[in-house]
Structures are given as C-alpha cells and as structure tokens.
Amino acid sequence: MSEFLNMGGYAVYVWSSYGLCAIVIAWNIIGARRLLARSREEARRKLAMRGEEA
Amino acid sequence: MAWTWFHRLGSPPYVYGLAVRLTPWFAWSAALCIVAGCFGGLVLAPADYQQGDDFRIIYVHAPSAWMSLMVYTTMAISAAVGLIWRIKVCHAVAAACAPIGASFTLEALVTGSLWGYRMWGTYWEWDPRLTSELILFFLYLGYMGLRSSIDDAQRADRASAVLAVVGVVNVPIIHFSVMWWNSLHQAPSVMQLAAPTMPASMLTPLLLMLLGFTLMFAALLLVRLRGEILSRERSANWIREAVAS
Numbered sequence: 001m002s003e004f005l006n007m008g009g010y011a012v013y014v015w016s017s018y019g020l021c022a023i024v025i026a027w028n029i030i031g032a033r034r035l036l037a038r039s040r041e042e043a044r045r046k047l048a049m050r051g052e053e054a
Numbered sequence: 055m056a057w058t059w060f061h062r063l064g065s066p067p068y069v070y071g072l073a074v075r076l077t078p079w080f081a082w083s084a085a086l087c088i089v090a091g092c093f094g095g096l097v098l099a100p101a102d103y104q105q106g107d108d109f110r111i112i113y114v115h116a117p118s119a120w121m122s123l124m125v126y127t128t129m130a131i132s133a134a135v136g137l138i139w140r141i142k143v144c145h146a147v148a149a150a151c152a153p154i155g156a157s158f159t160l161e162a163l164v165t166g167s168l169w170g171y172r173m174w175g176t177y178w179e180w181d182p183r184l185t186s187e188l189i190l191f192f193l194y195l196g197y198m199g200l201r202s203s204i205d206d207a208q209r210a211d212r213a214s215a216v217l218a219v220v221g222v223v224n225v226p227i228i229h230f231s232v233m234w235w236n237s238l239h240q241a242p243s244v245m246q247l248a249a250p251t252m253p254a255s256m257l258t259p260l261l262l263m264l265l266g267f268t269l270m271f272a273a274l275l276l277v278r279l280r281g282e283i284l285s286r287e288r289s290a291n292w293i294r295e296a297v298a299s
Contacts, residue, residue: 004097008107013172017165018092021114024161025088025270028154032277039281044297046288 064141066283067292073276080273087266094259102256111169113259116244117267118162122190123225125155125271129197130222133215142286143279145211148218149201150278154271156194163187174238182231183239186224193221207286 007014062068095113102109129151136144166184167177178184197214204210232241243251244264250257280296287293 007110008101010106010108010110010172013108013168014110017111017114017168018096020161020164021118024118024157028157028270028274031153032274032281035281036277036284039284040297043284043287043293047294047297 064139064143066143066146066287067296069143070280070283070292070296073280077273077276080269080276084266084269084273087262087269091259091262091266094262099256099259105173108169108172109256111165113263115162115165115169116260117263118158118165119187120264121158121267121271122155122162122187123228124268125151125158126190126194126218127222127225128275129155130218130225133218137212137215137219142211143283145215146279146282146286147275148215149211149282150275152194152198152201154274154278156191156198158267159187159191159194163191170238179238181238182235183228183237186228186231190221190224190228193217193224197221 005011005015091113095110099110101107129148132144132151133148135141136148163184166187170179171177197217200217201210201214204213231237232239244257244260252260284293284296
C-alpha cells in the first residue's frame with residue numbers, strides 16, 4: 001500500500017494532479033447545480049411578481 | 055418529416071425536458087468510466103520504462119486537454135449557429151460551455167506543469183503548445199468576462215459569440231503546434247491517424263478516461279443549459295411547470 005502511495009518517488013506530482021482533477025470535477029458539479037438552482041429561484045420570483053400584477 | 059427532430063432542438067421547452075431526462079444517464083456512465091479509468095491508470099497499468107510512475111499523470115492530463123479543445127469547439131460551433139440562425143438555445147449552449155472549458159483548460163495547464171517539472175526539468179516554458187493552451191484559457195476568460203459585462207442578454211449572446219467564433223482559430227494551432235514548431239511537448243500518441251503508440255494495458259484506461267470526461271461534459275452541459283434556458287425565458291408559460299417540479 002505505501003509503495004502504491006509513494007508512486008515510485010513521484011507521489012507529490014501524481015497525487016496533486018489527481019487531487020486537482022477531483023477538485024475541478026467537484027467544482028463543476030457544484031457550480032452547475034448552483035447555476036440551475038439560482039435560475040429556478042429567479043424564474044420562480046418572476047412568476048410570483050407577475051402573479052401579483054395579474 | 056425527418057427534420058422535425060432537428061427543429062425541435064431549437065425549442066427551449068423541448069430541450070429543457072430532454073436535458074432533464076438525459077442528465078442522469080450521462081452522469082452515471084461518466085462516473086463509471088472515470089472510476090474504472092482511474093483504477094486502471096493508477097493500479098493496473100504498469101509503470102513506464104522511462105518515466106516510472108510519473109507517466110500516470112497522463113490519465114488526468116490528456117483528458118483535461120481533450121476537454122479544453124472539445125468544449126471550445128462545441129462552444130464556437132453553437133455560437134456560430136446561434137449567430138447565423140438566431141437560435142436562443144444555441145447561445146445558451148455556448149454560454150454553458152465556457153466555465154466548464156475554462157476549468158479543464160486550467161487543469162490541463164497545471165497537471166502538464168506538474169508532469170513537465172520532473173520530465174523536462176521546468177514547470178513552465180514559453181513553448182508553442184504551452185503558450186497556445188494558455189491563450190485558450192484566456193479566450194475562455196475573455197468570453198466569460200465579455201458576457202458578464204453586458205447586461206442585455208441578447209447583446210451579450212451576440213457579442214460573446216463573435217469572440218468565440220474568432221477564437222476557434224486557436225484550436226488547430228494548439229493541436230498541430232507540436233508538429234509545426236519545435237516543441238518540448240511530445241507529439242500525439244492517441245489522437246493521430248496511425249494506431250496509438252501505447253500498449254493496451256496503458257491505452258485502455260486512457261480511452262476510458264477520455265470517454266468518461268466527454269460524458270461528464272455532456273452531463274454538466276445539460277445541467278448548466280437548463281439554467282441558461284430558464285434565465286433567457288421571460289414570458290413562457292412552461293416555466294411554471296419547469297420550476298414547479
């Protein structure tokens with residue numbers, strides 16, 4: 001196991017690359033969901049305002 | 055009749071519904087491919103005879119670089135179609151592409167830098183491949199900056215589409231830079247006309263990662279696209295249904 005984690009002496013470079021990859025993927029998932037949630041919220045607010053006018 | 059499906063792709067409610075249905079399929083198959091690809095790349099593939107275990111960075115570096123070019127091309131094509139035929143959904147696709155592409159371009163640059171440090175002896179070199187990829191990152195940032203600086207959605211769509219279309223000239227420059235100029239960066243081993251220059255045990259995880267990242271892009275794009283469509287629709291009744299669920 002420690003041999004695997006050591007990556008033949010390249011641990012710092014290999015694991016930071018994979019770690020960054022995980023961060024970028026997580027950021028993308030959270031960012032996409034947040035954008036959708038925000039747009040839904042805005043659309044809901046617009047509908048509510050229009051409902052009051054009618 | 056055969057073209058009705060194509061015309062429907064210009065209709066926001068249809069595309070919104072399609073995105074809702076397709077997202078889980080893309081997301082879960084992407085997760086499967088990426089997990090399998092990481093296992094294959096980190097555990098099953100043998101160490102490289104010259105680079106040792108450092109070569110395993112390829113399994114995150116090459117798919118990120120592929121994403122940076124593929125996402126930009128998708129963005130430029132949909133921006134061009136949006137400009138020419140004035141299709142709102144196409145502008146929404148282009149807008150949804152930019153942050154995804156920018157993040158993976160940054161990842162390609164940083165993982166490449168981490169890989170290059172031990173193999174080339176430097177984190178950065180003003181080399182044709184590295185420089186053109188950095189320009190791609192700035193194109194994405196410029197696109198997003200331009201969008202956010204214009205309040206009117208339609209004007210923002212059109213102005214940023216022009217930038218996206220003009221910038222696409224950089225995509226072939228990045229791809230062919232390693233052949234046209236003397237570059238530190240290696241020539242392609244997979245994206246070429248001849249057979250890949252890698253054994254199957256190393257190639258299979260790479261292909262899985264490339265497929266996984268592409269499927270992940272589809273899933274991320276569809277979620278962002280729903281947001282972009284919702285924010286562009288002003289008076290449509292179907293929004294009521296879309297936000298109710």
